[in-house]
Amino acid sequence: xxxxxxxxxxxxxxxxxxxxxxxxxxxxxxxxxxxxxxxxxxxxxxxxxxxxxxxxxxxxxxxxxxxxxxxxxxxxxxxxxxxxxxxxxxxxxxxxxxxxxxxxxxxxxxxxxxxxxxxxxxxxxxxxxxxxxxxxxxxxxxxxxxxxxxxxxxxxxxxxxxxxxxxxxxxxxxxxxxxxxxxxxxxxxxxxxxxxxxxxxxxxxxxxxxxxxxxxxxxxxxxxxxxxxxxxxxxxxxxxxxxxxxxxxxxxxxxxxxx
Amino acid sequence: xxxxxxxxxxxxxxxxxxxxxxxxxxxxxxxxxxxxxxxxxxxxxxxxxxxxxxxxxxxxxxxxxxxxxxxxxxxxxxxxxxxxxxxxxxxxxxxxxxxxxxxxxxxxxxxxxxxxxxxxxxxxxxxxxxxxxxxxxxxxxxxxxxxxxxxxxxxxxxxxxxxxxxxxxxxxxxxxxxxxxxxxxxxxxxxxxxxxxxxxxxxxxxxxxxxxxxxxxxxxxxxxxxxxxxxxxxxxxxxxxxxxxxxxxxxxxxxxxxxxxxxxxxxxxx
Numbered sequence: 236x237x238x239x240x241x242x243x244x245x246x247x248x249x250x251x252x253x254x255x256x257x258x259x260x261x262x263x264x265x266x267x268x269x270x271x272x273x274x275x276x277x278x279x280x281x282x283x284x285x286x287x288x289x290x291x292x293x294x295x296x297x298x299x300x301x302x303x304x305x306x307x308x309x310x311x312x313x314x315x316x317x318x319x320x321x322x323x324x325x326x327x328x329x330x331x332x333x334x335x336x337x338x339x340x341x342x343x344x345x346x347x348x349x350x351x352x353x354x355x356x357x358x359x360x361x362x363x364x365x366x367x368x369x370x371x372x373x374x375x376x377x378x379x380x381x382x383x384x385x386x387x388x389x390x391x392x393x394x395x396x397x398x399x400x401x402x403x404x405x406x407x408x409x410x411x412x413x414x415x416x417x418x419x420x421x422x423x424x425x426x427x428x429x430x431x432x433x434x435x436x437x438x439x440x441x442x443x444x445x446x447x448x449x450x451x452x453x454x455x456x457x458x459x460x461x462x463x464x465x466x467x468x469x470x471x472x473x474x475x476x477x478x479x480x481x482x483x484x485x486x487x488x489x490x491x492x493x494x
Numbered sequence: 495x496x497x498x499x500x501x502x503x504x505x506x507x508x509x510x511x512x513x514x515x516x517x518x519x520x521x522x523x524x525x526x527x528x529x530x531x532x533x534x535x536x537x538x539x540x541x542x543x544x545x546x547x548x549x550x551x552x553x554x555x556x557x558x559x560x561x562x563x564x565x566x567x568x569x570x571x572x573x574x575x576x577x578x579x580x581x582x583x584x585x586x587x588x589x590x591x592x593x594x595x596x597x598x599x600x601x602x603x604x605x606x607x608x609x610x611x612x613x614x615x616x617x618x619x620x621x622x623x624x625x626x627x628x629x630x631x632x633x634x635x636x637x638x639x640x641x642x643x644x645x646x647x648x649x650x651x652x653x654x655x656x657x658x659x660x661x662x663x664x665x666x667x668x669x670x671x672x673x674x675x676x677x678x679x680x681x682x683x684x685x686x687x688x689x690x691x692x693x694x695x696x697x698x699x700x701x702x703x704x705x706x707x708x709x710x711x712x713x714x715x716x717x718x719x720x721x722x723x724x725x726x727x728x729x730x731x732x733x734x735x736x737x738x739x740x741x742x743x744x745x746x747x748x749x750x751x752x753x754x755x756x757x758x759x760x761x762x763x764x
Contacts, residue, residue: 272604364587364646367547368601368653369576371569375604 256452259373263381263451266374276379277386284345284380285387289394291344292337296395299336300402303327307403308411317407318417322425324403325396329431330491333396334438335483338446341388342475346450349380350471353454354464362455377455381447388443389436396435434490441482446475500525500657500689501546506555508538508545515541517713518555523706528683528690530700533710534735534744539693540584542710543659546691547579548572560656577605580650580658584665586642588634588649594621595630598649605653620648624678640671647678657689658682664696672696676703697736701725709735711744 268276307320353376356362362372400422407413426432450471457467501523508516515538523529531539544550545557548564557564562575588597598617602608608616621627624644634642643663650658660679664672680703683690694700701707701721708718709732717724717732724732734742750756 359590360583360585360587361589363549364581364583366549366573367576367579367581368604368649369573369579370601370604371573 252456255456256448259377259452259455260448262373263378266371266378268374268378273374273379276375277382280379280383281387284349284383285391288341288344288387288391291340292391292395293398295336295340296333296398297402299332300324300328300399300404301406303332303399304403304406304411308407308413317411317413319421320403320407320413321400321418321420321422324407325400325422325426326431328396328399328403329426329435331483331487333392333399334435334442335479337392337395337439338388338442338479339476341384341391341443342446342450342472342479345384345387346446346471346475347468349384349447349450350454350457350468351464353377353380353451354457354459354467357455357457358459358461358464377451381451384447384450385440385443388446389439392435392439392442434486437490438483438486441486442479445478445482449475449478498522498524500560501691502556502558503546504556504558506545506557507553508541508550509553510541514713516545516552519710519713519715521708521715521718523689523691525689526683526687527705528679528692528703530692530694530704530707531710532693532695532697532700532707532735535695537710538713539695539710540661543581543661543691543693546659547576547581577653578656580653580655582643582646582650582658582660582663584662586634586639586646588637588642588646590634592634593630594626594632594634594637594645597634597645598652601649601652616652617648620652621645623651623682624648625674638671640667640674643667643671643675644678647675647682651682651686651688654686655688657691659691659693661693662695663692664694664699672699679703697738701736711735 303324304320307323308317311317311319311323353362356372356376362376365372365375404418408415408418453467453471453474457463499522501521503519503521506516506519507514519542531542533539541550545552546559546564548567551565559575560578562571564572564575567575588594589600592600595617598620599613602613602616606613618627618630621630624647626641626644626648629637629641629645634645637645663675663679667675676699679690679692682688683703692700692704701724704721706719707721707724708715709724710716711731717727717729719727724736727733727736731743733739734744753759
């Protein structure tokens with residue numbers, strides 16, 4: 236009976252958390268700041284969340300593109316198809332690796348920082364003091380961070396894909412000697428804007444929204460102690476990663492599953 | 495409602511995590527006076543401030559502040575009411591990414607459209623009032639505990655509130671910092687005509703500046719009145735708290751089994 240009771244408690248906790256997260260999101264999305272107040276806060280968060288994530292995204296994109304170039308060349312040259320390397324790299328990055336790897340990197344770098352920052356503000360009563368000053372922390376603190384994550388994610392994923400393709404070109408064309416015209420020509424003829432690029436962008440938008448929601452909610456809802464903040468930061472990375480990978484499968488099945 | 499009361503609590507019941515914190519608390523907090531709410535740690539003194547500020551909602555009962563029923567206010571109206579309130583948190587709760595000057599300027603920038611030179615003058619006046627005009631360029635991490643609370647005090651009076659709530663302002667302060675805070679609370683009340691609510695378990699300091707005091711314990715108000723009335727209060731619990739007796743109605747020992755059982759000297763098993 237004890238096990239059934241604890242299972243029930245866990246179930247109730249999960250439902251309560253999802254309910255709180257939903258109400259929290261509604262509060263953030265409906266509380267609109269004046270543009271003169273909200274825009275500078277958004278720009279500041281875009282810098283902190285987006286610009287400061289550029290280095291990790293660019294370096295990772297470069298190396299992943301180079302690895303794809305090497306692996307692709309090794310496999311395709313067995314069939315005499317190394318000219319298709321550009322097409323392979325572009326499709327892999329635009330459809331899958333760009334959105335997914337960027338989201339995972341973003342969750343690790345920016346998501347954990349967002350959760351820890353908001354959690355610490357809660358633990359040091361900064362959010363409470365804001366409330367008591369008549370300033371809504373959902374508008375002032377949470378909304379700019381949520382929107383910054385949402386906006387930065389697609390841009391970072393696009394940069395990741397571009398740098399990855401360039402890295403693949405460095406290895407394939409400059410190092411291994413694939414004909415440059417075939418590399419770019421095959422890529423241009425096989426990558427469809429609506430089928431591939433747009434679907435990739437839709438994935439990044441969904442991932443950006445879900446990841447930002449998880450990160451800011453975990454910070455806002457954490458137990459305001461050092462252990463609570465540590466646990467919330469871990470949850471952000473774990474839940475965001477699982478949500479991204481799970482949603483990627485669902486979205487891929489919907490977008491490309493027309494068998 | 496008592497016409498002289500700025501805050502009125504009637505039959506307030508509040509529970510958290512299945513534990514009853516307040517069980518029918520009624521209290522009038524007079525306008526323009528310093529009211530001390532005292533009591534042992536963990537009796538819900540800070541919770542009472544959060545109920546007054548609308549950060550928590552009672553299970554039942556009414557809380558009226560400045561003529562408005564706080565639990566029934568919509569979000570926007572509640573935030574508007576809070577513009578009339580200042581609160582000094584135990585930790586100071588300064589924004590760690592802003593300088594002392596910017597911390598005090600924060601409520602002015604958010605709630606007013608004053609020009610920058612006027613904001614500067616107001617901030618410097620508030621910092622002068624707490625003796626920290628010269629510390630305006632420091633960051634919160636560079637301040638001592640006492641200075642942090644003084645900056646937080648300057649920030650909480652930046653908008654000239656009608657009500658200011660102090661949450662354990664003397665906790666962890668050295669005697670000089672404590673003396674400074676006592677003087678500031680008294681002077682601010684006199685000069686600005688504020689209604690002040692002071693939550694503390696530092697009995698001598700609180701009774702030395704308050705006009706009215708109450709003691710909270712076991713979810714009830716067990717004694718209230720002027721400092722002199724409290725000192726003469728017949729309740730043993732009130733006297734135990736005020737005089738700091740280690741044993742009395744609040745026992746020294748946490749309830750436990752018979753000592754002989756724990757040490758294996760008598761019958762029964764542990």
